[in-house]
Amino acid sequence: MDVDNGRVKKGxxxxxxxxxxxPAAIAAEYEKQGAxxxxxxxxxxxxxxxxxxxxxxxxxxxxxxxxxxxxxxIKSVAEMQNLLRAGADKISLNSAAIAxxxxxxxxxxxxxxxxIVVAIDVKRNHxxxxxxxxxxxxxISTGIDAITWAKKVVELGAGxxxxxxxxxxxxxxxxxxxxxxxIAPEIDVPVIASxxxxxxxxxxxxxxxxxxxxxxxASVFHYGEITIPNLKEELxxxxxxxx
Amino acid sequence: MLAVIDYDAxxxxxxxxxxxxxxxxxxxxxxxxxxxESSGLILPGVGAFGPAMATLEKKQLVDVIKEAVLVKKIxxxxxxxxxxxxxxxxxxxxxxxxxxxxxxxxxxxxxxxxLKVPQMGWNKNRLKIQGTKFDFIEGQYSxxxxxxxxxxxxxxxxSAVDYGVEVPAMxxxxxxFGTQFHPEKSGKIGLDILExxxxxxxxx
Numbered sequence: 001m002d003v004d005n006g007r008v009k010k011g012x013x014x015x016x017x018x019x020x021x022x023p024a025a026i027a028a029e030y031e032k033q034g035a036x037x038x039x040x041x042x043x044x045x046x047x048x049x050x051x052x053x054x055x056x057x058x059x060x061x062x063x064x065x066x067x068x069x070x071x072x073x074i075k076s077v078a079e080m081q082n083l084l085r086a087g088a089d090k091i092s093l094n095s096a097a098i099a100x101x102x103x104x105x106x107x108x109x110x111x112x113x114x115x116i117v118v119a120i121d122v123k124r125n126h127x128x129x130x131x132x133x134x135x136x137x138x139x140i141s142t143g144i145d146a147i148t149w150a151k152k153v154v155e156l157g158a159g160x161x162x163x164x165x166x167x168x169x170x171x172x173x174x175x176x177x178x179x180x181x182x183i184a185p186e187i188d189v190p191v192i193a194s195x196x197x198x199x200x201x202x203x204x205x206x207x208x209x210x211x212x213x214x215x216x217x218a219s220v221f222h223y224g225e226i227t228i229p230n231l232k233e234e235l236x237x238x239x240x241x242x243x
Numbered sequence: 244m245l246a247v248i249d250y251d252a253x254x255x256x257x258x259x260x261x262x263x264x265x266x267x268x269x270x271x272x273x274x275x276x277x278x279x280e281s282s283g284l285i286l287p288g289v290g291a292f293g294p295a296m297a298t299l300e301k302k303q304l305v306d307v308i309k310e311a312v313l314v315k316k317i318x319x320x321x322x323x324x325x326x327x328x329x330x331x332x333x334x335x336x337x338x339x340x341x342x343x344x345x346x347x348x349x350x351x352x353x354x355x356x357x358l359k360v361p362q363m364g365w366n367k368n369r370l371k372i373q374g375t376k377f378d379f380i381e382g383q384y385s386x387x388x389x390x391x392x393x394x395x396x397x398x399x400x401x402s403a404v405d406y407g408v409e410v411p412a413m414x415x416x417x418x419x420f421g422t423q424f425h426p427e428k429s430g431k432i433g434l435d436i437l438e439x440x441x442x443x444x445x446x447x
Binding site for chain 1: 253256290361367384434
């Protein structure tokens with residue numbers, strides 16, 4: 001769930017945000033449907049939004065009893081601690097990890113590797129033919145190769161990677177199979193694929209073709225195009241191991 | 244009233260929120276009198292074994308917990324690291340003594356067969372002992388985050404999960420219970436476990 005000023009929103013290719021609803025209510029509905037984990041990304045990430053986000057995490061964690069990952073604009077161990085105290089289980093770092101990679105190690109030392117997720121937003125660089133890391137909600141290109149960066153963050157202590165394909169985000173045209181086929185074999189922590197889920201076959205595809213541990217989707221669930229119980233039934237048919 | 248033992252464990256607030264949600268009265272405390280007068284005890288825990296035992300010792304809670312359980316027979320539920328602390332010893336970053344309330348040791352999950360360590364995610368419980376108040380755990384998925392596990396006699400296993408080795412998921416020795424998984428993060432089944440402990444195991 002992308003959270004903007006306390007509301008869940010969703011865009012296409014990281015742009016054109018549409019209001020989807022109230023975070024705690026949406027979270028409770030997803031728990032009822034059988035979602036395995038929730039990820040909250042604060043997409044405003046100003047100081048004001050940060051206190052709103054703590055409030056969102058606090059409200060959600062009073063009603064919803066599954067793992068919660070929270071990210072967006074987190075720049076210090078103190079901010080991580082505040083979110084964990086509010087009820088987050090994992091902290092997701094993105095731009096701040098690029099700016100100061102030692103933050104990954106500091107967080108992992110203090111809270112354990114399992115607590116630190118590094119989110120990597122990736123866009124194909126067609127000119128130079130590589131997967132390029134972007135920061136600041138997809139606005140700034142870094143010139144960094146996504147696979148190199150993925151290996152580096154795991155060395156630094158990341159316990160999980162959330163890899164989002166910006167090319168696919170919100171397009172509903174399927175996960176970026178090639179991206180996950182390149183990244184997953186290189187690292188030994190869980191990889192969550194994100195961006196592009198449009199139909200149930202897309203989930204089957206990413207689990208069968210890539211060694212990813214989870215798949216994240218927003219649009220298709222927000223708009224009720226796929227329900228989680230139906231999706232799990234479909235995955236079971238293809239012998240994907242699901243709860 | 245239930246008491247959550249306060250020793251700065253990471254998941255304390257989420258455990259309390261779960262009991263609040265269930266309408267169970269619960270209090271966070273490190274006061275020996277309150278612990279000894281509670282109807283049931285919760286020992287939460289996230290992190291490493293050694294520092295956790297050191298904090299319990301520094302707060303002089305080790306003997307209080309033992310007296311509560313062994314003398315006053317107050318039911319106790321340990322969660323995740325809180326469960327591991329119930330055993331005799333751990334080899335996590337050196338040798339450490341635990342509370343010794345359940346015979347057995349805490350050892351590392353072997354890295355084999357391409358399984359990632361820590362085990363992080365949902366896994367399926369298989370019931371090992373029938374006839375406790377927790378039979379409903381059979382076949383249910385609960386949420387795990389751990390790199391170490393309990394090596395103990397099978398007679399203490401209410402349920403186990405497969406993760407390369409047989410990992411004790413829920414354990415019991417008399418009135419002492421423990422879950423390696425996080426019931427406060429395991430959706431409905433987790434809430435059912437906490438509610439059963441609070442309302443059926445603990446004397447009302």
